[in-house]
Amino acid sequence: MSEPRETVVELSAQLAAGAITSRALVERSFERLSALDPALHAFLFTRREAALAEAAEADARRARGERRSALDGIPVALKDNIVQAGEPATCASRILTGYVSPFDATVVARLRAAGAVIVGRTNLDEFAMGSSTESSCAGPTRNPWDLARSPGGSSGGSAVAVAAGIVPAAFGSDTGGSIRQPAALCGVVGMKPTYGRVSRYGLVAFASSLDQIGPFAHTAADCALLLEAVAGHDPQDSTSLPEPAPGLSAALSGDVSGLTLGALRETEDAAPGVRARVREAIAELERAGAKVREVSLPHTRFAIATYYLIATAEASSNLARYDGVRYGRRAADGSGGVTELYERTRAEGFGAEVKRRILLGTYVLSAGYYDAYYRKAQQVRTLLRRDFETAFERCDAIVLPATPETAFRIGEKSSDPLALYLEDVFTVSANLAGLPGVSIPCGLDAGLPVGFQILGRPREDASVLRIADAYQRRTDHHRARPPR
Amino acid sequence: MSADFEVVIGLEVHVQLRTRTKLFSSADVSYGDPPNHHVTAVCLALPGALPVLNGAAVELAARAAIVTHCKLHPHSVFARKHYFYPDLPKAYQISQYEEPLATGGWLEIETAAGGVRRIGITRIHMEEDAGKSLHEAGDPETQVDLNRAGVPLVEIVSEPDLRSAEEAGAYLRKLRQLLRWVEASDADMEKGQLRCDANVSLRRRGETRLGTRTEIKNLNSFRFVEAAIRAESARQADVLEGGGRIQQATLGFDAERTRLFVMRLKENADDYRYFPDPDLVPLRLPEERIEKIRAALPELPDAREQRFASELGLAAADGRTLVSSRALADWFEAAARAHGSPKVVANWVLRDVLAALRERDAEIESLALAPEGFAALLRLVDEGRVTAKSARSLLPELLFAGGDPAALVRERDLEAVSDAGALEAAVAEVLGANPKAVASFQGGDEKSLNFLMGQVMRRTGGKADPARVRELLAQRLARS
Numbered sequence: 001m002s003e004p005r006e007t008v009v010e011l012s013a014q015l016a017a018g019a020i021t022s023r024a025l026v027e028r029s030f031e032r033l034s035a036l037d038p039a040l041h042a043f044l045f046t047r048r049e050a051a052l053a054e055a056a057e058a059d060a061r062r063a064r065g066e067r068r069s070a071l072d073g074i075p076v077a078l079k080d081n082i083v084q085a086g087e088p089a090t091c092a093s094r095i096l097t098g099y100v101s102p103f104d105a106t107v108v109a110r111l112r113a114a115g116a117v118i119v120g121r122t123n124l125d126e127f128a129m130g131s132s133t134e135s136s137c138a139g140p141t142r143n144p145w146d147l148a149r150s151p152g153g154s155s156g157g158s159a160v161a162v163a164a165g166i167v168p169a170a171f172g173s174d175t176g177g178s179i180r181q182p183a184a185l186c187g188v189v190g191m192k193p194t195y196g197r198v199s200r201y202g203l204v205a206f207a208s209s210l211d212q213i214g215p216f217a218h219t220a221a222d223c224a225l226l227l228e229a230v231a232g233h234d235p236q237d238s239t240s241l242p243e244p245a246p247g248l249s250a251a252l253s254g255d256v257s258g259l260t261l262g263a264l265r266e267t268e269d270a271a272p273g274v275r276a277r278v279r280e281a282i283a284e285l286e287r288a289g290a291k292v293r294e295v296s297l298p299h300t301r302f303a304i305a306t307y308y309l310i311a312t313a314e315a316s317s318n319l320a321r322y323d324g325v326r327y328g329r330r331a332a333d334g335s336g337g338v339t340e341l342y343e344r345t346r347a348e349g350f351g352a353e354v355k356r357r358i359l360l361g362t363y364v365l366s367a368g369y370y371d372a373y374y375r376k377a378q379q380v381r382t383l384l385r386r387d388f389e390t391a392f393e394r395c396d397a398i399v400l401p402a403t404p405e406t407a408f409r410i411g412e413k414s415s416d417p418l419a420l421y422l423e424d425v426f427t428v429s430a431n432l433a434g435l436p437g438v439s440i441p442c443g444l445d446a447g448l449p450v451g452f453q454i455l456g457r458p459r460e461d462a463s464v465l466r467i468a469d470a471y472q473r474r475t476d477h478h479r480a481r482p483p484r
Numbered sequence: 485m486s487a488d489f490e491v492v493i494g495l496e497v498h499v500q501l502r503t504r505t506k507l508f509s510s511a512d513v514s515y516g517d518p519p520n521h522h523v524t525a526v527c528l529a530l531p532g533a534l535p536v537l538n539g540a541a542v543e544l545a546a547r548a549a550i551v552t553h554c555k556l557h558p559h560s561v562f563a564r565k566h567y568f569y570p571d572l573p574k575a576y577q578i579s580q581y582e583e584p585l586a587t588g589g590w591l592e593i594e595t596a597a598g599g600v601r602r603i604g605i606t607r608i609h610m611e612e613d614a615g616k617s618l619h620e621a622g623d624p625e626t627q628v629d630l631n632r633a634g635v636p637l638v639e640i641v642s643e644p645d646l647r648s649a650e651e652a653g654a655y656l657r658k659l660r661q662l663l664r665w666v667e668a669s670d671a672d673m674e675k676g677q678l679r680c681d682a683n684v685s686l687r688r689r690g691e692t693r694l695g696t697r698t699e700i701k702n703l704n705s706f707r708f709v710e711a712a713i714r715a716e717s718a719r720q721a722d723v724l725e726g727g728g729r730i731q732q733a734t735l736g737f738d739a740e741r742t743r744l745f746v747m748r749l750k751e752n753a754d755d756y757r758y759f760p761d762p763d764l765v766p767l768r769l770p771e772e773r774i775e776k777i778r779a780a781l782p783e784l785p786d787a788r789e790q791r792f793a794s795e796l797g798l799a800a801a802d803g804r805t806l807v808s809s810r811a812l813a814d815w816f817e818a819a820a821r822a823h824g825s826p827k828v829v830a831n832w833v834l835r836d837v838l839a840a841l842r843e844r845d846a847e848i849e850s851l852a853l854a855p856e857g858f859a860a861l862l863r864l865v866d867e868g869r870v871t872a873k874s875a876r877s878l879l880p881e882l883l884f885a886g887g888d889p890a891a892l893v894r895e896r897d898l899e900a901v902s903d904a905g906a907l908e909a910a911v912a913e914v915l916g917a918n919p920k921a922v923a924s925f926q927g928g929d930e931k932s933l934n935f936l937m938g939q940v941m942r943r944t945g946g947k948a949d950p951a952r953v954r955e956l957l958a959q960r961l962a963r964s
Binding site for chain 1 (some may be wrong): 525528529530532533534535536537566568569570573574576626628712755757758759762763764765866918
């Protein structure tokens, strides 16, 4: 099977020129899906007939000379925690078996208004809690670079859908690295926007103060297009930024001269091969005219602990609504009272990792422990924010590895939750501080992709994408495709 | 109860704010509709739904804080209060905890002795209501109605400053008066728009420390609040006098049997795991906005009462009754202005209008007669065109059906007999027909005059001015 290498920008141009049709693109997506997904398991649900009909509508529009946006007719995939009216939304959890959302997430409504064709819903760690897509109740997704390895997570299905060429673009959510880490491990671009840039309305909440929806694609230029389509204030999300979507594509000048990059000092947790690729990427940007200086974020050593206190506290609260009373899966055994019903429903419905986090989060919010854990974590969160503020006085963006190592073997870390939590060491700080961050491919280490991460000041999504785009204009790493 | 004990009461009052839609969703606030007809994704806590604060509720809550003299905070925070219950869809209630909307206010109530006591208000915070669990008799299943889930409330917490059931009642009435006055709430207890929890403890007189308290939940009428506090004070006094100790507990009140029952003991108190709701940003209420809300408030009852005394010359007690609701005060004042003699109007309103309302169990808002029409009726009385008695007999019909008083007086043929000739003729006829009564009057029996008056009134169909009749009779009797 031929390997599609086209980006959204290229496909959009081909559609506009009449060289291809949206229907053909969607058909190709489903051909690849049929051929590859039995091994990869990136998708939980597909909507072939609806997608083909929508593609035909996009083609009809084009025939009339209408075009909703650059995304009109482009196939995309959604992580199964972003709800779409009439479609399931299971979050890869047994407890949401059979649930169909009656409403569209704001992201979905905006994608549809832009003409994008949603082909299906991708696999994830249950309720987005994980870094390997192994905690999905439907089983793990596999990395197209090596089927024995994990694609990372939690948005593993979306990363793989793009890496394997099933769709040119997909959306995921990033709470502690859940877009950037699988993007790094699968050799695609994944972006977590500034907190509040994209509406969370219709994103099934894991940790509300950290969650953010973002795109996967092959290039930063594609991510700019995708983000423009979905970003901007939403009155249905009180935490969304007040301003409309910024012009991102227009900011991609290719020029980084005059910018100062802060190379993170605290990268000792990264494997030598990863550090080497990241050093090379920084050197490339230096050659392109950027200034480079070392910066330090002294409190990042507390980031993982802080993250796992705040994220679990919020998760324990957000997941309390899954009680089997109004929707979702209810325990079949109806004996006893309502407390027994809750206990059985939640015991049967949640997987081990979700239970672990609910227990931890319930504990840290409990009377007598709140001050020592939750409140303390919020204080450290403030210190981390200040670290970034200080660092951004000396540079325009911080560059660092996206992950400590390349893709690990499936099962390798699943028995050691703490080891898996450490996968997030380079990503969680951006969530705690609400910063925009992108991971882009910067070459291979032992045949596996390495992710180069760029973090920007809050609201400066455009400058992060501009640096990433400038790098990609000078390099070919984003053109590398999995071997099969 | 022994006189050795002092009752200490603090009230937590939940008041439903008078908004069109819920606190965090666009669903309508409704009452009495079929179950689950007013629910959105937010009310159902569907995956992905997010709360958005209703700005109108904030304004009403701010009014409640202003009329209770609380300090409104420019920065307050919504928090999640967690517990599992089928009528609580998110398994947490959005409330305010560490940083409430307002703190440190007071209300003044009148005591039985006629004095005034100031009752402290600890805090006012905003929160959403829960839904309802319905248990049909004989049905083992619980039905859940979420129409009420998410309805905006304020919780108003008093200091433990109240010292009797009567004071608790007075505090609640005052609170309801103020909240209705500024249209923050309809505060209809029958519809559950004002619900009260009472914290009750006893201590020996002279003791400054508080005793162990119990909390009586969900009292939904003033009468029940007072009855429950009386019953609980008596119970605690019995326990203490018998050498026992009060156990901290949450109690329910069985109104039918005037009896309290234990809902739960403190030992298994809940841990609500409050934390700031990350779906909502802190509530900002800048000084300018607070000032705007304050400036838009109507003249408050205390100020109005004072003005009724100083400007209109009303007695304090009369003024207080007239400001018991804003609608009554407005109606009275408009009538007084149209008529010109506030005291005369006040007397009529306090006696006759309020009696007519009580008779029909109606509110002033339901009157069909405009205050100007009422003033016109009183003017007919002033001018002697209708007797006060006739006017009083027409009043209920005029109040509830409306109409032109002068036309109704004519229609019912109730125009006063003011024609001197006709009246004198009637007096002459009565004197001629009742020589015995005349004789006994002249023999010194003053009561006979009343009999003769009654005869004249009957002959004129009650349309004669009694003062004039008495005058004429006296003249004629003196002459003869």
